[in-house]
Amino acid sequence: MYELSFEEVAKKYPDFPRTIMRKIDTALRGIIFTEKALERAKEEGAFYDASADFACLPTRQSEKSPLPVVAEPLPVVAEPLPVVGGVFFRDGTYVLGLESVTRGFHSPSATLVRSGEPYLLDLVNGKLWLLDGEPRPFRQNNMADAEKLSCYSLSTQRKRRGEPVEEVYFAPVPRYFGKKTSRGTPMIKMISSRAPNRISINISSGYCHFFKEKLPCKYCNVIPWSIEKGLPTLLNLEDLYETVNEALGEEGGFTSIHLTGGSDPRGNAPPLLRFAKQSGGDKPYENEVNEYIKVLKTLERCFGREKIPAVNRNGSLPVQAIASAFPKKQLIRLKEAGLTAYRSNLEVWDEKLFQRICPGKAKYFGRQYWIESILQAVEIFGRGNVSTQLVAGAELAKPYGFKTIDEAIASDLECAEFFARHGIYTTFCILWVDRGSVFYREKQELPPLEYFVRLAKGVNEIRRKYKLSSDFNDYRRDGFHPDMDLARLAP
């Protein structure tokens, strides 16, 4: 099927900002550095080698299992683990397509599947530019096999350097990089700051019950990443306290904190009849909530109780949890512990596809349960503080997904409209097909650029219609949602 090229899409949608369209396109095609660009990153303090912090043994991927098989012990010769502070378009939009280096510590050898020839990041007349070497009409035929993106040298397979299309700039790495806690833990292992103004904390340190039961969401490979990364199995709260304190001290640095982690539907309390059959008698998700609360209490120490009212008029912390669907009682516990905002990712709206693509969520405890949890959260956290996310492209998975992008977009916008009526904002992320995920093994393809452009427009229009804000997930506190980039015109 012929897919429109970038220029053709830009011509078809002249009211869609080219910069945001380029952001989507770089996410689809990826970006590789030239040596000159890398040198510039080093000169500007935008480059950090995290290999000493994450000295990892190479791993081998098993085709039959979603979990990687750790290879026989080898001499610890850590591969270089480059991490770049971030790359931005001129307008401050976060550039995607550099996941192998901007999230380097999540995936030492990231192998995201891309479509089409990658962009190049290079110096042109002393300035940093994205170059597009593919001006011809784009045709997605053979799905490019996962390719390790070298950040050190120009791809020797590239015959054409390409035309400069967008000037970009680096952001320096945060100050806490390279520092250790008093226990000797590298701070870069405790928190992440992929998004420019956000501190991200993984509360589960690499555990997801869905993965354990071999029911992972089919697009997800977070657990294989975490195992490769060598994350501690238990988040040390004192290490976290020191690290967050260090990060908060950076002037003009961070404005929000996100907590996230794998799902854990288990609990230790007496059974609720409704869930008894499925969960074996535990209170749903209590284990996971307990972990969030421990972290919230630690964060409270960072701000100081006397400062909390100044941080938020409700007396809560500037923290969002991107978490599983919790029952009302657990949501209240989180609110009382200081949580301000809550995002529970439904991922896929269509009922049948939800079952297939998110089998763990379907088992614990079904689509309707997840929807109800999100709806209840608005009563507790308030309008504008609750959101959900779709994985755009997952619903087109072959052979069981939607057959056309029109059907997929209609389904996604139905989701967005449904939640918007209840004061909940729906955003989306661009599908990643990455090694370690079921989608990777299934050799799923990425949807075309036009699909994401239409979806971003549609989702943003619904947001504007219902006058919803989602400040925790905007272009600088998240950076992964093209629809939230559009929201800059009506924050």
Add this chain to the structure above:
Amino acid sequence: MFKLPKEVADLINDPESIKIVATTDEKGNPHCAVKDFFTLFEDGNLAFAEEFEGSQTNVNLVRAIWFDKNVELTVRGKDGTTFQIKGKPCKYVYIGELFKKFYLAAREKWGPDSELAGVWVITPQEVKNETYEVRKKEEDEKHPFFRHLDRASVRKTKSVFLGGKDEN
């Protein structure tokens, strides 16, 4: 690259001059705001602080950079010298050394609880002297018949009739 004349640069660098940024929204409605902390770069670009992410100026500037629209900056000194600079937003930063410099300047001026959203960099494209005396001379030359007939430049004053000096 268009370079601002020295007298314009001096006025921008004068901390006591007033700077107003004018932008338009999606319907063409104008919006003006006084801005602080201007910096002129060697490459001819100028930068100013944007205090609030949700401000109308900020929204309009995002639209301008996305769709290649112009914005205008008016700078006026204490003696009334005024320049109008038309330009295009070329960059917005909220992280890194440039932002930090402005952020700390804001802290120094407004206190430790102050806020700054980001820094806009504008590429000037043309400049016009809007100082009253300069403009009056221009208009008098261009449209001599727009002048009020009781102006001293048009009519002999009473003092001349009484034997005073003819100023014209």
